[in-house]
Structures are given as structure tokens and as C-alpha cells.
Amino acid sequence: MVPTSLTMKIRNDTFLQFDSGPRDHRLIIFSSPEQLKILKETEEILIDGTFKVTPVIFTQLYTIPGVYQNCVFPLVFALLSDKQQ
Template sequence: MKKTLNGSNFLIKNSTIGCDRILIFTIVENLKQLEISLFWIMDEMFKTVPTIFKQLYTIHGCVRNENLCIMPLIYVLMTSKSEQCYRTNEEFSLLIRLIPALAFLPFNEISSVFNELKENMTVKANEIMNWFENYYVYRII
């Protein structure tokens, strides 16, 4: 599951935070689609995941084919239910949930708001913040 059939990277992040593991799956083309999508839809699923994981989080975007359709573009598998994690650190939860909201800011404000979020994050979030910084905030696709 690390590569697509044509050899593109599919597993783009394999992160461990404490005892929790996060796997992020997508391809560059999906990130491009997300960048131009009119809107994003995020969804959490707890019952339809492999037994070693507790949660599947998906980010969907509006994709233009012959028609407009909503497609899942990023898949995130987590070994803990975020609800349990969020109860232990509500401030961390709030900050993490603000990251996808960057997509709704004017382009010229994204960098400064992201930097402000990053300054307020705990060290535990460095890996995920670096990923967003490299693949979303400062990367031109």
C-alpha cells in the first residue's frame, strides 16, 4: 500500500505520536485536485476500518470530470479514536482542527496564519505540522 500501480507514492506519511500511529495516503494528483476544489468535506469513520486501527478520516474534494463529483482525495488511518485523544487535550484538538480551515483563507493569509498555529502547537505535533508545511502551505504544485 506504499505505492500505486504506476509507481507513485501513495503512503505519504507514517507518523507515530506517543503510542498513536497515523498513516496518510494520497497522491500528488489528489493534492492538486484538493487545491482547486471549490470546497472540502471531512469525514470520520469508526466502524469501517481494519481491526488494528480505530479511525479512518477522509478529506473529499469537488473534482471536475464530465460532471462535478465529490471524491475522497486523502485517507488517514489512526490507531486511536480522536474523540478519546481530544478529551485529554482540548486545546491541541482545537488547533489541529484549524489546519484544514486554512483552505478557506485568502491565499495571501495562509502562510501567516499557519505560522501562528505552528507557534501554538506542542512538540508532539511537529511531524504533522511539518507535513502540512511541506505539502500544503509552502509547496507550489
């Protein structure tokens, strides 16, 4: 499991939104309450999956940026442990 000290942002907002736990098909999702609010109001959602940029126990970093007020903001970050290219 992720230590509690690593699940919060500087302003004590929850940043860790989901952790499937230590198993073969692990998924961890990060996003702040502010980012989730923007996600609900975004005009367009983009998706990017990137391999080989993650810690050893993961295989893919999945990011979800969104277009909000004509700017692109990174909104959700997910680490996947059992994703194939």
C-alpha cells in the same frame, strides 16, 4: 512500518504520504500526487470520520473528499489508532 511495496500505486506514484510509525498514537495518511493536486484546486472540502471499518490496529478511517468541477472526488485517507468516538 508500512512495507515499501504497499506505499506505491500502480503507476509507481507515491500513495503513502505520512506514517507516524509503530506507536500508540499512530497516524497513516494516503493520497496520490494527482489527488493532492486536485485538493489544492478544489472548490469545497468535505470531511468524514468513520469508526469500526478499519483494520484491528486502527480505530477510525478519516476521509477528505473534495468538490472539483462539480464532482466529488475522494482525495485523502487517514487511519488513526487512538481516536475516540
